[in-house]
Amino acid sequence: MRPLSPVLASLANVFRIPITRAPVRPTLTNEILSSTSTPTSPRSFSTTSALSKRKESGYRGDRRILLIRYFLHHPLTPRPLRFSRTRFLRHWTIHRAWNLYQANQRRAHELELQRQWQSMQAACEELRTGAGDGGKLFRKSMIKTGVFRDLVPIEYARLQTEGPAREGWNFEWKRD
Amino acid sequence: MSLSTPLRRSAATTARVQTSTTFICSQCRHATLLRRPKRPYQFTQLITMTDGSTFTHRTSSPVPVYRSTRDTRNTLLWNPTSSKLKSVEDDEAGRLAAFRAKFGRSWDVNTVVEGEDAKTDQPAKSKEAAAAEAAAAEEEDDNLLDLISSFGQEEQQPGKKN
């Protein structure tokens, strides 16, 4: 009747396994994971687990739920990385360089969007004043009624993929 | 010293009272416990869609390659204009129609044509034409039942109509 170690006991508490009835169990993880392992004891001739075989024990759970609880509540998390001076410096350099690179890319993307917006503005201004039709075309182009009603056509709204499709993009497709 | 000893003793007693089965997770107010974030293990998975396009994503399932049987490339909701996915059958050579004419659904084709004929032939008799049209529509709806039930009365019904 060896008592369980505190870690195992708390795990058993989390899994709702009565530990008072089953003190002889070597480790919980072995019991869970070694159900299909090679038979080492006469008990493994029966497929019923020992806990559910025993009548008086309160354990009437699903094995799947037991496993889910085991993996959800497992207390072990890998410790934080501990680097020596050189490796830390290496990591720091790469981290800063990556941040710099990302900031540059973000900046370039913003500038590109700004350039697009400004050229759109210039084109609209030209259409309004310089087209010579009294701004009729400009007014037509500013009608936005369909934008929020019809939204983007869903055939056009495809997420990019890394490998190409067999047919490729259908360039003949037009919105009805 | 005299102040600190009872405090320490009380702390020791509380620690002894607590059962060994629970972790001590309480934290004092002036310090925040920095917990290690728990992240489930992730794998990189290659997904092949039905039109052959592929992409990779990070997932918790350990299967390296996933072939989808149904995705945005072969669903009608995402391809409303694609002729392939619509259930309209294109019958270019007329073979499907010929098959139907010979073996099945020929009675279906006939009744529809009859109704249309009745509508076009007698525009003057409006009441009777409307009644006939309604009858034709009904026939169109449950013509199989009609065919079965009125098998012997085929000669009488056109007479009533016209």
Added chain:
Amino acid sequence: MAASEPSRYLARSLPRALVPSSRHQAFCWRRNVSDQASSRAPSAALSDLESTSLSTSLPDDVVKTFKPLERARARKTQLPRSRYQFRSPKYDRGPLHPHRPPPPSDPSSRVFVPGPFSLPRVEQTWQSTVASDILTLLYVHNPPGFKPPPKAPRLRTWDESSPYHKNRPLRGPRGGDVLRLLRKPITFNNIPKIERITLHSYVKKAATENSSWLHVAGMALQAISNVKVETFKSKTSVAQWHIAPGRDTVAVKAELRGENMQHFFGKLVDLVMPKLKDWQGVKGSSGDSSGNITFGLEPEEMALFPEIEVNYDMYPPKMIPGCHITIHTSAATDKDARLLLSAMGVPFYGKMVN
């Protein structure tokens, strides 16, 4: 932390006999009650006030014997590995504490999460096509020099008809107390994008039966989202299910950001949504009118996720939960959010209600 390091080493390397006397004058900038009461004379305190910490004088022998490089070279064997490595403190004790934890980006920090492992395709799609498309679709031209007419303030003032109106806070908007978000015209710097996705599922059986329902729900959400879930207690009481506020843990939530979110969104749109039976799309009236769109998945639809489909036998089939998926966008109105989502491939149906 880095600034306090040399002084720590210096103090450690000093001969033990010298430390107490020199320390009081040079190194100890903080004063403790016990120090002052027992060992310090009032004159020492006065001199401490006068002398700045920079101009303290060390005894010469201390300065001469402090040779850290030589000491390190004279060492025969290496120190244990832990002496060369930094261990982050377990508790954050505030900005004034001498032992501060390193920033979360530092790999030695306890909250460090290693960085992005892939460039998600949803992000790439947004950058390459969706952003400029939305910019073009929502462009409204204002001639140069145009100023929009001033609007009435959203919070109204009280008419001073009564003396009790003095110093009252402003009145709320007409027709309801809700102050909606302001929609600014969308230009190149506020194009809507997906900020985060929240998965939430309310498991009522967790209160009425046992906790296994909650655990299975948490595991299912964690499997499809790659994120550890949080649990929540009920805030309302439901009498017929015997749920009391603050007592029963009934809900799990997973909040996705960054890479996890992008991958989840791509998976949801391309693999899961087409498999839903008789699904027309997201309802056009969903949304909280400030740019967050919500829709739900039934329990049998949750099994369509490839992660659950792969080992469906792992979950008790009755216990797989349904969930609500909220997509938080940076748009201020629902119509902008809907436009963004439809450009990313989410179908909508019905009347679009803002």
